[in-house]
Amino acid sequence: MKALKLIIQREYLTRIKKKSFLILTILMPAIFIGVIFLPIWLSGIKDSEAKHIAVIDPTGKYASHLQSSDEYKFDITDHNPGHLVSEGGSELYGILQVTDDLSVNPKAITFYSEKQAPIGLLSYINSTLSEVVKSEKLSTLSSRDNIDPKVLTEIREITQSRNNVSVTTMRWDENGAEKETSTAIASGIGGVITLLMYMFILMYGAMVMNGVVEEKSNRIVEVLISSVRPFDLMMGKIIGIGLVGLTQLLIWAVLLGVVSASAGTWLTSSGMSDAAPMLTNMELLFSVNWIEILICFLLFFVGGYLIYASIFAIIGAAVDNAQDTQQFVMPVTLIFIFALYVGIYSIQNPDGPLAFWCSLIPITSPIVMMVRIPFGVPLWQEVLSVAILYISIVLVVKFAAKIYRVGILMYGKKPSMKEIIKWFSYK
Structure with a gap:
């Protein structure tokens, strides 16, 4: 347990102290805002002459x-x-x-x-x-x-005349209490969470794979294995890098909260003629059950990351260099892209059969379920999805650990999928 703690600490502090982490953490929100609003601003620029x-x-x-x-x-x-x-x-x-x-x-x-x-x-x-x-x-x-x-x-x-009909949407709870909602806001929240989940799980999962490949190609892992169990080495790397991702998300959440609060205060005190609709939208935004969304986001992010990071750790242990990872990474990436497309489709039909079943399958549920939650999902579906996800984590981590302990010391040969599965039976 002490060795596991040291590995987690090393992986976390090594990456958190890098200048690239600090720069990306601060600049990434600005880049997202620029990608969204810069084309809109540029499209509004008119020629100087008619x-x-x-x-x-x-x-x-x-x-x-x-x-x-x-x-x-x-x-x-x-x-x-x-x-x-x-x-x-x-x-x-x-x-x-x-x-x-x-x-x-x-x-x-x-x-x-x-x-x-x-x-x-x-x-x-x-x-x-x-x-x-x-x-x-x-x-x-x-x-x-x-x-x-x-x-x-x-x-x-x-x-x-333009007689635009605007439907006001209301939701009632189990006690019959009504609350105004916005489908557009729910869709926006689901879409943003989907992109965050897709980006972070894939990015930090790939970081685990690259770290394993780097240590293996430099033969550092041979020294580490002499004093640390392969399971502790794998889980230490996965947990440490995962904590880096959670730290970055936490910083973004604080920045977003500060910006939202400042924007609401400014709109309230500005007295702008068009501030009322914006304030109404912000009230609808804050009426969303953010506690449920944040709790589910953490559960599904951690669960999805552990599954995919374990798979990426297997890939890193099975190859000798980064070039050999492509043939193994492609199927995982395709599964992730499929989950993203299902998530986008679920915005249009969050209670459809495709959205329902993919929100229970562990390799797609972290993305698809987080799209559905802003629209309202029965508690039993959330609990069932989380239970299946974490039971799957235990099985995947166990499978990954057995393959990792063999593959981490294999050099000079690119194994086939059949050989990798065979490693699972080694004692």
Whole structure:
């Protein structure tokens, strides 16, 4: 037990004191925020000058409805496209030509440009002119059937208004008490937890494998085995590296809590006109049962990490160098990718049969169950999933320890899967 404690301490302190750990722990949240919000911010950056678009409309019905903005400037002209192209030069971005009555021929409109037209521009043109055609058809209907102008005005207002229906979701507990919830927030929490679970288990499990391979290739393990049991060496490395992962998660959780509390205080005191919806979303976010989520996250993270870290330790013990690990790592990675896809699917259908069964299978439950929990999972399913997971850990660790003790001292030969399984029977 003393040797196991020393190995855990060595593995933990060696990695926790590295500058790379401190840098990644601080920078990784910033990188995540940048990956999410940087594309949104860049997409909102507009050109410094408005793009000039010539509008040819012999019908005289549509061009005047296209309003210029900071991004696009619409100029009405009666020249033909060929003349505009030859005379417009680099100042002309595109030409919009209407050749017929759009209420009769909706396809009688063409946009010419040297570059591919942006989807935002086409969306604006389509929506604006569609409303014009709609109003034109209503006016024609009124004049033909003698509809009261007031009724026509009401019809036009109804057709042009946006009557967005928004469903408020409520959940009730066993006592019948109701609480407002948000499916979007539950989906977001499930998605973030899935990515964290996927990233950390795979990253730190691979770290175990690389550590074993490094010690084996440097022949350090021969010295260690002379004074430490192979089981203690394997479990010390797995537990020590796992504690590094939990430390990093704890630091992130504290940073997230500080940022969330600061954002809530700032929104409350800012008096912004759009702060109310954001505060409502934050209240819904805090209404989630975070205690249940955090407890389950720790249980499933530790369980999933122990299973996969044991498998990675077997792979590290079975090979002599990092290049030989690829053939063994690929099946494990494919299983993990499958679990990730099931987790993503479970966001859409958290109570479906695929989500249910994969939340009980130990190699997929750490990811899939954590997706389902924010949506609400019966307690018996959580308990059953955790029980199966930890029973499986005992079996996998026992299997890994027997193979590890043989493979850690094997050199010069790349074993097959059949030989690795055969090592399990050695005494």
